[in-house]
Amino acid sequence: MKDLIFLSVALPLLGSIISPFTRLAPYIATGSVFGSFIISCFLFINLDEPVVASAFNWITVAETEIQFSFTLDRLSMVMMLLVTGVGGLIHLYSISYMKGEPVRYFSYLNLFIFSMLVLVLGSNLPMLFIGWEGVGLCSYLLISFWFKNKEYVSAGTKAFIVNRIGDLGLLLAMFILIRDVGTLDFRELQNLFSAGSPIAEEALFLVAIALFFGATGKSAQLPLFVWLPDAMAGPTPVSALIHAATMVTAGIYLMARANFIFDAVPEVLVIVLIVAALTAFIGATAALFQKDLKKILAYSTVSQLGFMFVAAAAQAYWVALFHVLTHAFFKAALFLSAGTVIHGCHGEQRVALMGGLLKKLPYTAIVFGVCSLAIAGVFPLSGAYSKHAIFDALESSTLPYFSLITPDRVLILLSITAFLTAVYMGRTFSLVFLGTYRGKGDPHEGGVLLVLPVLILGIFALVSGGYLLQFLPGYLYLVLDPLEVTNPHFSVVPLVGLAIGIFLKQVPNIGFFERAWGFDDLYSIFIVKPFIAFSKLFDSVIDRLLLRGTVDATSGSTLVLSEGIRLLHSGRLKIYLFYFFVGISVGLGVYVVG
Amino acid sequence: MEIDIVTKLSCFMFCAGVLTVLLRRDTILMLVGIELMLNAVNLSLVGFSSLHGELSGQIFVFFIMVVAAAESGVGLAIIISLFRAFRSVDREAASELKW
Structure with missing residues (x-):
């Protein structure tokens, strides 16, 4: 069992080291991730109690020992399956999509999977931090993958710098914990916290705030979300894997992993709730006014990440993870089909120059449509389940709200956001797939390797909701509190939103919204x-x-x-x-x- | 024999050798000056040897003579190559290696 954990982490690392030296790089890289996925499935079947796989004593200072070790519990297991599963599919897609590009792409992608596995499997905060920095590095390398374009390079640099600012929060939290508690091991921390807070109130407040600040950097929340839309400079599969499905959910994972810290200071959770709800709203308004297909999806990701943080703030950590999973499926599928569309339109990304692709790219159009319905929250699809669960969790939450911030008001804001989600997805679908084709050349469907992963992800986006709702709370109850949520019911609201979007098509040019409320300008000026x-x-x-x-x-x-x-x-x-x-x-x- | 005379003669020969080396422009005469200095040393070695009634000083003289022979062989070889390069044995001709 322990050897298998090490093997599953080592495989992508080996792939990353070997692949730059061979022409078979795409196949080696994809194979290593799928190998990792198969091992994960085997572990999933056999996992019962948490397994600790310790390699060696990493840091020893006086009484404090930090192990280089992995812990596989059920939370890590779910994330591991997500990372290797979705990662494997996106590798498969990349074989065809990145044909003829330098093979270092696959090396970076494998290194990313390795870092992400270290992140979700690390037993203590420093181990998590290795993965945390590793995914940041891979994100930087892949955003500026086409490094001859200066804009892409500065987008990569921006992502890296903004992420580093967030990392400062994580580092500070670690420093305070090691000073006041003396351990950074998750399990030891949890044991200490379950017997009452081991540190002073102020220090605890600082730790929680610092951890959340770290999460805002990686997971693109206010005020650090500005790097994510620019990160779309990278190749589209990268946007799907790193900037939609996996890396940006690391912040949610961190909150879920350190839930005992946040539960001890509910005041911080109110701050998280405000930040998350505002991020969701700002992201959705920005997505509505974008002109670039990938930017629409990027702002949509920002908005959906806000939803996840709302769930985490309502102490419904498993619901946050639920939305991480469903979002990973439909957003990865959306990005990959956007990739196929861009590929088909000869690199064109502006939605104004697309249209009428329903007939030319039928499979892609169907998957995009299904995923749009899912993200909009139309009932039997996965998004409806997870979003309903978020609303449910928020309604039953018992945070120390204060006068201005009440659950009702947050709910109203989130409902508007969810409605906007439907509107912008409808608008995007109609601009890209309906009407007549306005671009140049003749778009065509990609090969089977481009279609197959998208179809698989689309099927997951279609059906996973109900299944996960049944499965997750029971599976995660040892790690996360299994808060009860009700089943969703059919609602006509998202359909109305989609219809409005489909008939709206053109939106006025409002720079304020297109530039996401001018956060970039603020940073620029100040x-x-x-x-x-x-x-x-x-x-x-x-x-x-x-x-x-x-x-x-x-x-x-x-x-x-x-x-x-x-x-x-x-x-x-x-x-x-x-x-x-x-x-x-x-x-x-x-x-x-x- | 007075040791005084020997040391004075030796000192005079040495100074003559130094001045020859310093002042003459002809490289062959510079070589002669070096020989002169060596022989001045030889003379004083022999003088002191007889003063102390010990033979080691005189033995040493033989070594110096051998070295002097080798030295003049090397010196002559250098002078020949100098002559080949500059068509002259005047040391002022060989002033290329500077700055």
């Missing part, structure tokens, strides 16, 4: 520009004047001195002999006299 001005000041004063001045003075004076001294090298034997005898006489003189 952080980026002052920073650049500051850097320029340093460049001209400290660097050019002070540093370069000192260096120039040193080299200049050396030059002048050596100009004088080199004249001593006359090349004349007589002079040299003279030096020689003078030297010897002086030396002997000193010796004799001294």
Whole structure:
């Protein structure tokens, strides 16, 4: 069992190391992830009690020991299946989609799967942090995969920097925990917390806030969500895998894993709730006004991540995980079919130049349609189950709300958001697939490798809801509180939203919404520009004047001195002999006299 | 024999050798100057050897003579190649290696 855990983590790492050196890279990479998936399935069948697989003592300082170890419990198991399963399908899709591109793509993708597995399997916060940084690195490498395009590179850099700001929160939380509690192991922490909070109220509050701040960075919440829409510069399968299905849910996983900390300070959960609800709303409004197909889906992801955090804030961690799973299916399928559409339209991403693709790309259109229904929350599809569960959990939550923030108001905001979701998905579907084709060339369906993974994900998006609702709370009850939720019922509201979207089609150009309420501009004015001005000041004063001045003075004076001294090298034997005898006489003189 | 005369003669020969090396432009004469210095040392070695009634100083002289022979062989070879390069044995001709 322990060996299998190590093997499942090692396979993608091996694939990542080997694949740059061979022409078979796509197949090796895909095979390693599927191998990992098969091992995960085997582990899933045999998993009962949590299994700890420890490799060695990683850090030992005084009393504190940090193990390099993996813990497989049911929460990790679910995430592991998601990562390897969806990851495997997206690898499969990439074989065809990334044909002719440099093979380092597959190396990065495998490295990502490895990092993600370390993230979800790590027994303690530092292990999680390795994976956390690893996925951040892979995200950066893959966003700026086409590094000759300067815009893509700066998008990658932006993602990396914004993620690092979030990481600071995670690091601070670890520092406070190690100082006040003395351990970072999840299980030990949980045992300590179950017997009452082991640390002071203020410190606990800081830890929870810092952890959540870390989660906002990785999971694209306010105020750090700005990197995710730009991350669409990467290849489309990357957007599907990293920036929709798996990496961005790491924040949710962190909250679910550290649920005992958050439960101890419900005040923080109210903050989480406010941030998450606002993110969901802002994301949805931004998605409605986008012109780029991938950007629509990116803002939609931001919005759906907000929904997940709402569930986590309502202490319904399993519901958050439920939405992670359903969202992974339909959003990955949406991204992959968007990839097929873009592929078919010869790289065109603007929805204004698509249209009428229903007849030309029938399979893709069906999957996109089904997933649009799912994300909009139309009843028998998966999205309806998870969203209904979120609303249910929020209604029954007992957080210390204060005057302005009441459950009703948050519910209203979220209902509007859910309705907007239906509207923008309807608009997107009608712009891309209905009407007449407005672009150039003749779009066509991709090969079987492009269609098959999308179809599988689409089927999951179609049917997984009810099954997961039955299965998850019972399966996760040991790790997460199995809060009761009711079954959803048929509602006409999302259909109305979709219909409005389909007939709306064109939206007015509102820059405020298209630029997601101007967060980028705020950052630009208050952080980026002052920073650049500051850097320029340093460049001209400290660097050019002070540093370069000192260096120039040193080299200049050396030059002048050596100009004088080199004249001593006359090349004349007589002079040299003279030096020689003078030297010897002086030396002997000193010796004799001294 | 007075040791005084031997040391004075030896000192005079050595100074003559140094001045020859320093002042003459002809490289062959510089070689002669070096020989002169070596022989001045030889002379004083022999003188002190007889003063102390010990033979080791005189033995040492033989070694120096051998070294001097080898040295003049090498020196002459250098002078020949100098002559080949510059068509002259004047040391002022060989002043290329500078700066």
